[in-house]
Amino acid sequence: MRRGSSLRDHHARDAAPAAVGGWRLWLVGALLTLCGIALLARAIYLQVIDQDFLARQGDARILRDVKLSANRGMIIDRNGEPLAVSTPVDTVWADPRKLAQHPQEFARLAKALDRDKNWLARRVTSNLDREFVYLVRHMRPADAAKVKALGISGVDTLREYRRYYPAGEVTGHLLGFTNVDGVGQEGLELAFDQWLGGEPGIKRVMRDREGRTIEDIERIKAPRPGQDLRTSIDLRVQYLAYRALKQAVQENSAHGGSVVVLDIQTGEVLAMVNQPAFNPNDREQYLPSRYRNRATNDFFEPGSSIKPFVVAAGLKTGRFHSDTLIETGPGTLRVGIKTVKDKHNLGTIDVRTVLEKSSNVGIVKIALTLKPQEMWSTLRDLGFGSVTGSGFPGESAGILTGYDHWRSIGQATMSYGYGLSVTPLQLAQAYAVLGAGGMRRPVSLRRVDVPPEGERIMDEAVARELVQMMESVVSEAGTARRAAVMGYRVSGKTGTSWKAADGGYNSTKYMAVFGGVVPASNPRLAAIVVVDEPSAGRFYGGDVAAPVFAEVMSGALRLLAIPPDDLQRVPATTLVQAQDPW
Numbered sequence: 001m002r003r004g005s006s007l008r009d010h011h012a013r014d015a016a017p018a019a020v021g022g023w024r025l026w027l028v029g030a031l032l033t034l035c036g037i038a039l040l041a042r043a044i045y046l047q048v049i050d051q052d053f054l055a056r057q058g059d060a061r062i063l064r065d066v067k068l069s070a071n072r073g074m075i076i077d078r079n080g081e082p083l084a085v086s087t088p089v090d091t092v093w094a095d096p097r098k099l100a101q102h103p104q105e106f107a108r109l110a111k112a113l114d115r116d117k118n119w120l121a122r123r124v125t126s127n128l129d130r131e132f133v134y135l136v137r138h139m140r141p142a143d144a145a146k147v148k149a150l151g152i153s154g155v156d157t158l159r160e161y162r163r164y165y166p167a168g169e170v171t172g173h174l175l176g177f178t179n180v181d182g183v184g185q186e187g188l189e190l191a192f193d194q195w196l197g198g199e200p201g202i203k204r205v206m207r208d209r210e211g212r213t214i215e216d217i218e219r220i221k222a223p224r225p226g227q228d229l230r231t232s233i234d235l236r237v238q239y240l241a242y243r244a245l246k247q248a249v250q251e252n253s254a255h256g257g258s259v260v261v262l263d264i265q266t267g268e269v270l271a272m273v274n275q276p277a278f279n280p281n282d283r284e285q286y287l288p289s290r291y292r293n294r295a296t297n298d299f300f301e302p303g304s305s306i307k308p309f310v311v312a313a314g315l316k317t318g319r320f321h322s323d324t325l326i327e328t329g330p331g332t333l334r335v336g337i338k339t340v341k342d343k344h345n346l347g348t349i350d351v352r353t354v355l356e357k358s359s360n361v362g363i364v365k366i367a368l369t370l371k372p373q374e375m376w377s378t379l380r381d382l383g384f385g386s387v388t389g390s391g392f393p394g395e396s397a398g399i400l401t402g403y404d405h406w407r408s409i410g411q412a413t414m415s416y417g418y419g420l421s422v423t424p425l426q427l428a429q430a431y432a433v434l435g436a437g438g439m440r441r442p443v444s445l446r447r448v449d450v451p452p453e454g455e456r457i458m459d460e461a462v463a464r465e466l467v468q469m470m471e472s473v474v475s476e477a478g479t480a481r482r483a484a485v486m487g488y489r490v491s492g493k494t495g496t497s498w499k500a501a502d503g504g505y506n507s508t509k510y511m512a513v514f515g516g517v518v519p520a521s522n523p524r525l526a527a528i529v530v531v532d533e534p535s536a537g538r539f540y541g542g543d544v545a546a547p548v549f550a551e552v553m554s555g556a557l558r559l560l561a562i563p564p565d566d567l568q569r570v571p572a573t574t575l576v577q578a579q580d581p582w
Contacts, residue, residue: 070226071161072178073195073196073225075189077230078230079235081235083167083171083175083235087164088141089138089159090141090158091157091158092135092144092147092148094135094154096128097128099124099155100154105150109147109152112143113136113147115135137180144157160182163178163189165279171238173273173278173291174188174273175189176190176280176393186393187293187392187393188231196226197226199223199224201221201223230446231445232270232444232446234270234559237555240271240552241259242277245273245531248547251536252536253536254532254535256276257530258272258274258295258530259295259424259552261527264526265524266448267441267442269390269425269443272293274293294424295424296392296395296396296424297392299399301417301420304494304496304541305417305493306416307355307493308466308469309378310366310367310415312466315466316374316459319369322350322351325349326348326349326354327365328345328361328362333365335364335408336409336412340416342357346362351469354366355472356472357478360416375403375414376402376406379420381458382430383433384426384430385399385420388425388443390444392425395423418497431516431517434458434466434467434470435523435526437463438457438459438463439456440455467491467520479540480493480514480546481542482542483550484550485554486570487566487570488520489565491520491523492546494514495513495515495541496510497511513545515527516553522565524557524562525556529548531545
């Protein structure tokens, strides 16, 4: 009994595992069958019902949307000459994750890029978390094509545009520059960035597994190119001003200088140059000290070049005229704690001679007869103490304090150019007001087809009388005989001022200035010349700045075909040569 019972128990234990194993096998088989059915159903669904899914997934791996750069608008001068253009270039970029898988290609790629191999290795390995990194921006298309022809995995090119300035440093301070992405940073490039800059487009491309573009699929959005900007600048006059100023700065060992030429009838800026010059094609020169436009952003004390406007304030009161006599002897005048001096004792002179000889004593006596508000309002109306409206980035308003707290000594020194500060552009606009018969027109850096009416700030008779008086300044007896232009009557005024330093003035550093209008009988052009710190022995405005004015105006009048108004003073031999070039 005991033996039979043991046999039955043994057979029962053997049958239990077999039963369990069969159940598990059945379960696994059922699960596999269900998975197969699910996979089959999914395949049928994707291939029959939702056929687009696989296409979308495939496209997501090979199709990319790429930005199409928009061509930036040209900047041209008033006659259509190009001042700034955008040239096509190619940028080489890489997918660091793919390029890092081929380190054996680093040396070959670095050589084609004209870069150091170690630089390339660091560039790649430090950006492994990114899919896009620039290697070299703005290569010549031919050089970029050689890089692409290497066929290195993860390396491709992108079409962009680089700004080029044909006139280089001749127009550098005026135009400014763009950054590497084509966005205006300084000058007219910044002022008119929205006008010049277009809107980029988008295209869809097909790329292989290495990230290289193999086909353009479609253009999703076409790029909108920027609009061209026609400036007021006459490149011919700009060249004249650049050349004359550069020569003057070199000959006088000066620290720098500026020239501004305005069209009196329209308010247009025909030329604006500075020294030292700045070349926007050379990015190594992108330093604030190099690219700052001194003609609009720097201000200085104008010295005697301000005197015509003080005389204008006196003429407006009706108490003074060109022949009004003023006692300037003995050549000195005590005002408060300060003694005002003339270079010579001129004795009793008229107002015309006050300007002709640039008498400090005479102009102070005129100024002190004026109420502070009368003198201030004239200077303010002429534009001093406020921006010209040119729209140039960073333009300075200069300094003209309110008259409420003027004292006699302050009003006196201001009459011969100390205690207020102006920019060369402001001063040029003020002289243009005189030439325009008392009409103030906004300064424009864009070409003006229809001259604006302007605002009358001075009686025409006053302006005309003042222009006539200033002609004597350019005579043989005046301080600016070197500003004379053959065949034309010139009106102007010199200025020589000490530079401010350490709470006072440095009597060894000067600003030499000349401002004027021409032809005096019917003024068409106004110009300001400023030479900063001439140090070659001459420093007066009549010796340093006036010759620059004469050279620039002589060429500009000829180029613009402005008829002469003083032929009787031209030698007969010169007239014969002009009429018969043979």
